[in-house]
Amino acid sequence: MTMPQGAPPLSHAASKIVTLLEQRTGQQLDAGRAWRIDSALQPMLRERGLASLDELVARIAEGGRCEKGLAELVVDALLNQETSFFRDSSVLDQVVAAAADMAAGSQRRLRIWSAACSTGQEPLSLAMLFAEAQERDGLVLPELRATDISTRALLRARTGRYTQFEIQRGLSIRRMMRWFDVQEEWWEAKPELRFRLLYSQQNLLSDPMPAGKFDIILCRNVLLYLSPAARRVVLDRIAGVLRPGGLLVLGAGETVSGHTEALVPSERYRGMYRPAAH
Incomplete structure (x- = not known):
């Protein structure tokens, strides 16, 4: 992902999540949409009692069956579902x-x-x-x-x-x-x-x-x-x-x-x- 000049670099955890999204879906989360990582995943962090994205990434990296399901939920939360009836x-x-x-x-x-x-x-x-x-x-x-x-x-x-x-x-x-x-x-x-x-x-x-x-x-x-x-x-x-x-x-x-x-x-x-x- 190319960051615009002057944009703050992504954290290690955010970079891992961006990579996960692209590996699973081919979608690139560009710098203009990087803010969606926190907003989209905060509800999941609260539900699972996780304090940060770092804890979320660590949980996914554990690799058990539940963690594989968690990776799917993370990707799902980041997908853009913007749509409407009779669009164009x-x-x-x-x-x-x-x-x-x-x-x-x-x-x-x-x-x-x-x-x-x-x-x-x-x-x-x-x-x-x-x-x-x-x-x-x-x-x-x-x-x-x-x-x-x-x-x-x-x-x-x-x-x-x-x-x-x-x-x-x-x-x-x-x-x-x-x-x-x-x-x-x-x-x-x-x-x-x-x-x-x-x-x-x-x-x-x-x-x-x-x-x-x-x-x-x-x-x-x-x-x-x-x-x-x-x-x-x-x-x-x-x-x-x-x-x-x-x-x-x-x-x-x-x-x-x-x-x-x-x-x-x-x-x-x-x-x-x-x-x-x-």
Whole structure:
């Protein structure tokens, strides 16, 4: 991790935690986000009666079964789970339009994968859009898969439960009432929506990729946090499960340029990428 000029150096314990995060996920915690180490891990220190990050790192280094689980919890706590419903909504609208083009004249059900789905707002947004497209245009619902590396995030995604603050970020009143039920302090996605999604845990760097080929893969705002080497690995692996003519959707500040030769910009869909011709 490169420190800006004048920034205080990381402590030994913080450096160990940064290294652990990168080894497990490929994510680099740059100097601008190093403050998250203390804020994210303080609750864990209190729960376990640990006085400092040094004690936490020492506990992990002991290497027993409990300590291995502790390392996973540390990594999970440091992952960035920032998301919202209909984030960059024009991009999601373009995904549905591209899917409709792919489905035209095809007898095959499309397959779409939301990689690094966090707490589920992106795949639920897609599920809403496709359900509305089915009602409006008769579009056949695609298979929707969603994965994330975080056990904690996936647990929340599977429940489909969101706070008032979370539900208001990106959702119109009409969609809130149409697709969610109020459950005490939660808004819960209706079963007809939630059960259309297939969730599973996935480390994009090292876990086996989902079986089969996909027509559209969304992997937004993940590459930003990865080292150059990890970006290449992830993009090459994604290219390997994209169907010929399929599309990869990245975040607005991300590109495949300089990271892989397996993907190239789509000529038809701006900001999306297709497998390179061989």
